[in-house]
Amino acid sequence: MNSFTCAWQKIIEVIGGSEVPEDHRHAENTVEWLVRLRPNANLALLLAALGHDIDRATPDRIRRESFDDYDAFKNAHAERSAALLAEIFSECGVEEAIASEACRLVRLHEVGGTPDADLLCDADSLSYFDVILPLYYQREGYEESLRRCVWGLRRITPGSQQYLTKMRQSAELQKLVTHALRIVEQEVECDTEPASTKTHELSDPYSVFRAEKITQGF
Numbered sequence: 001m002n003s004f005t006c007a008w009q010k011i012i013e014v015i016g017g018s019e020v021p022e023d024h025r026h027a028e029n030t031v032e033w034l035v036r037l038r039p040n041a042n043l044a045l046l047l048a049a050l051g052h053d054i055d056r057a058t059p060d061r062i063r064r065e066s067f068d069d070y071d072a073f074k075n076a077h078a079e080r081s082a083a084l085l086a087e088i089f090s091e092c093g094v095e096e097a098i099a100s101e102a103c104r105l106v107r108l109h110e111v112g113g114t115p116d117a118d119l120l121c122d123a124d125s126l127s128y129f130d131v132i133l134p135l136y137y138q139r140e141g142y143e144e145s146l147r148r149c150v151w152g153l154r155r156i157t158p159g160s161q162q163y164l165t166k167m168r169q170s171a172e173l174q175k176l177v178t179h180a181l182r183i184v185e186q187e188v189e190c191d192t193e194p195a196s197t198k199t200h201e202l203s204d205p206y207s208v209f210r211a212e213k214i215t216q217g218f
Ligand SMILES: [Fe+2]
Pocket: 052, 053, 077, 078, 109, 110
């Protein structure tokens, strides 16, 4: 077995033991989105996409309730996922350059910041809307899901936003996503243009996201 296959199988094994029901599907679905966004994604990106949330699958996972700040929680989760992956890569003898790049990407997977980290962040975000949101909504309810959707929409790059329109969701989730989109649109308008100089084109870079289009697309 080569080092890549060894690492891939170990990651799947750990994620398969997660108490969070959507974790396994999300890991594979993030890989699917990554390959859709970049068909020739390299090995570091593929391993990072599969393992980015491995922290969440372990009994000692980083807990939301241990942090006042959501971003600090997400950062700690990303750091721990990278540390767990580093151990797997070492056990499997993954080439140092691939291992260190995959860990770097995982550390950045919640925020992006480089072209490849943005790509991983987009794949992760799209997968959230694709396979996590239905279960998250059932578990957490409208308000928390709305907050999480807004947080997710803020981090998707404009080039990847178009894929949201192709997802099919229930009427309830369409309403939720539409609500989140309106919040993000308003934030963008407020942040980018003083009211006196606003134009439709300049103040609405999220136009692809407009609620009508989203509703039609689902
Ligand atoms: Fe994550």
